[in-house]
């Protein structure tokens with residue numbers, strides 16, 4: 001964990017931002033896989049980690065903003081627990097390390113909240129994404145689970161987003177530690193991706209890299225020769241000469257910080273001419289988008305710019321015709337680029353998505369565009385120094401989508417369907433990096449991972 005002062009200062013600011021009432025944070029529990037004692041690896045809630053740094057199950061915390069008091073609720077291990085799990089520091093000892101002096105057994109949480117409700121005090125809590133914590137809120141606050149979303153605290157969401165959006169130096173160091181693992185993952189995948197190798201061998205090698213470094217995956221690995229499927233988690237294909245494999249993968253440090261990198265790998269070691277042409281378009285789109293990612297610039301404008309570069313490149317190849325900006329205005333890019341340009345990244349790979357994407361990526365005046373493609377843009381608002389974002393344009397040739405648009409004669413004035421038809425077996429290409437927005441402009445985080453055609457081919461051969 002970070003020095004105790006980091007957590008103390010974060011909570012101090014939260015108290016000042018919220019101003020009155022109690023703040024209730026629920027930590028996560030162990031989740032059973034197939035029977036109660038066989039559990040998924042524990043993952044603490046990211047906001048709990050951010051404000052309390054305590055990475056163990058069975059905890060809750062209450063901050064009384066009127067009194068400036070903080071208490072963590074949890075039970076120490078019994079001897080019966082210790083027999084199976086070994087000895088662990090007492091809760092009090094763990095809490096001292098994050099600047100909390102008051103702890104209490106879990107069964108004291110309910111009476112404390114009951115007293116607050118009796119006194120008509122406001123109890124702020126965040127949106128819940130785990131069923132067991134939904135049930136806890138239902139029981140602790142007597143709010144039926146179906147209406148809990150109506151009772152979450154918007155001021156608390158906004159206050160948490162206001163802090164977590166801006167990464168401190170120690171957080172950047174963590175993200176760069178995750179990116180060191182990404183370097184190993186990506187370069188290993190480049191070296192291993194050969195004809196005859198099964199995708200799951202590469203996915204397994206990448207997971208081995210993070211586990212051996214006391215990390216874990218920051219999200220389930222996307223590694224596939226069918227990169228046209230945006231989130232393809234099937235790893236059962238045997239790679240063949242001429243295939244390209246999209247490797248969208250990430251690591252998480254022991255403190256919970258993520259990396260998220262995508263490279264597209266030629267299985268033969270060399271891209272074909274046609275693959276090079278599409279790769280070069282995506283590369284130019286990404287480079288242009290990264291250069292544009294400066295403070296004050298709205299990401300929805302960067303997304304449009306990246307889309308224009310994609311459409312312009314496709315026009316040069318004869319897949320698109322007409323005026324490029326009019327084509328993007330008409331949504332032509334979404335036939336080939338169906339998702340958003342990127343998202344914030346930090347303690348969650350899609351940072352704070354559990355708090356509500358629109359609180360993180362949009363504002364009261366910059367609203368999400370509900371149209372196909374645009375609606376998947378998680379981050380649209382203006383960039384500020386301290387934001388860490390991904391920049392991940394791609395070109396995806398999805399046969400079913402092409403067939404549908406062609407049958408509907410959609411955007412027929414802009415799309416040369418006969419030419420597009422020839423790419424239905426192409427797959428997809430995505431290139432993604434993690435960027436820190438600074439006063440001086442964008443900074444690509446981590447050591448350089450092969451990205452140009454020459455660099456990727458050299459590592460893959």
Ligand code: GLY
Nearest residue numbers: 219248249260261
């Ligand atoms: N890299 C996976 C995602 O952004 O969803």
